[in-house]
Amino acid sequence: MAPFSLAGRTALVTGAAGWTGQGIARALAHHGAAVVVNDIDRERADALVAELAAAGASVYGAPFDVTDYDAVSAGVRESEAALAPVDILVNCVGMPGTPNKHIEFAHSDPADWRPWIDINIYGSLNCLRAVLAGMCARGWGRVIQISSAMAARGLPNRESLLGGSKAGIEGTLRSIALEVVDRGVTINTLAVGLLQNATVHARPEIVRATLARVPAGRFIEPSEVGAAVVYLASEEAAMITGQTHHLNGGSYQGH
Numbered sequence: 001m002a003p004f005s006l007a008g009r010t011a012l013v014t015g016a017a018g019w020t021g022q023g024i025a026r027a028l029a030h031h032g033a034a035v036v037v038n039d040i041d042r043e044r045a046d047a048l049v050a051e052l053a054a055a056g057a058s059v060y061g062a063p064f065d066v067t068d069y070d071a072v073s074a075g076v077r078e079s080e081a082a083l084a085p086v087d088i089l090v091n092c093v094g095m096p097g098t099p100n101k102h103i104e105f106a107h108s109d110p111a112d113w114r115p116w117i118d119i120n121i122y123g124s125l126n127c128l129r130a131v132l133a134g135m136c137a138r139g140w141g142r143v144i145q146i147s148s149a150m151a152a153r154g155l156p157n158r159e160s161l162l163g164g165s166k167a168g169i170e171g172t173l174r175s176i177a178l179e180v181v182d183r184g185v186t187i188n189t190l191a192v193g194l195l196q197n198a199t200v201h202a203r204p205e206i207v208r209a210t211l212a213r214v215p216a217g218r219f220i221e222p223s224e225v226g227a228a229v230v231y232l233a234s235e236e237a238a239m240i241t242g243q244t245h246h247l248n249g250g251s252y253q254g255h
């Protein structure tokens with residue numbers, strides 16, 4: 001088998017119609033995986049499903065809301081009936097715009113904090129819970145959590161709950177990884193730096209300041225995130241688990 005081949009594997013990518021998710025879904029399909037495209041944005045999800053199918057991939061659209069556990073369970077069951085049991089889970093949903101998404105904590109309300117926790121912690125755990133027991137029973141699985149450099153460092157960008165919720169899911173997964181380490185299942189976090197999505201585009205002053213701190217001096221491409229996910233999902237990465245891997249052009253060096 002070719003190195004890093006994912007032939008015969010089925011991957012569920014959440015938030016797959018987004019900027020980063022598309023790069024991940026394309027990379028997984030390119031390496032032979034069947035792909036479940038999850039996103040609440042049906043129009044963009046349908047377009048991605050059509051594109052991957054036209055390129056010859058096995059693909060299924062599953063537009064469930066990751067924050068709704070019952071919807072996640074039903075969506076995973078339907079996807080598995082249409083394709084095959086999920087071997088690879090990539091949690092890549094990103095926070096949608098909310099009225100007070102970027103607000104100083106001193107002026108925030110508890111209701112402003114909850115969507116970050118719902119998406120980044122409950123959303124990820126709902127999907128993990130729906131697939132993890134099956135992975136363990138079959139003796140093979142890969143879980144890749146997309147996180148942010150902000151889980152490890154502060155930034156003055158009025159997104160403190162982004163850092164908090166990503167750090168929370170990273171810490172939770174680090175221990176779940178050890179619960180399943182003897183069952184052929186690896187769980188890793190990929191903490192990415194600045195990507196040029198629509199929200200980022202809308203905040204040019206933050207982008208300039210953040211980009212100035214990236215030694216590589218440019219945005220990360222979705223295809224570069226996809227390539228890292230393919231590696232972590234591969235047979236070859238079987239001994240890498242319970243870790244956070246940083247992909248950010250040198251902007252976070254662990255100190």
Ligand SMILES: NC(=O)c1ccc[n+]([C@@H]2O[C@H](COP(=O)([O-])OP(=O)(O)OC[C@H]3O[C@@H](n4cnc5c(N)ncnc54)[C@H](O)[C@@H]3O)[C@@H](O)[C@H]2O)c1
Nearest residue numbers: 015017018019020039040041065066093094148194195197
């Ligand atoms: N953009 C950046 O600079 C950056 C930096 C670090 C980490 N990240 C992380 O990368 C991941 C993807 O971010 P992105 O920049 O591609 O965002 P994006 O907004 O382009 O994509 C996110 C997708 O998630 C979908 N979504 C939102 N809520 C959902 C829900 N409840 N259920 C299902 N789907 C839902 C949206 O429809 C959207 O298509 C996120 O986890 C984000 O935190 C992004």
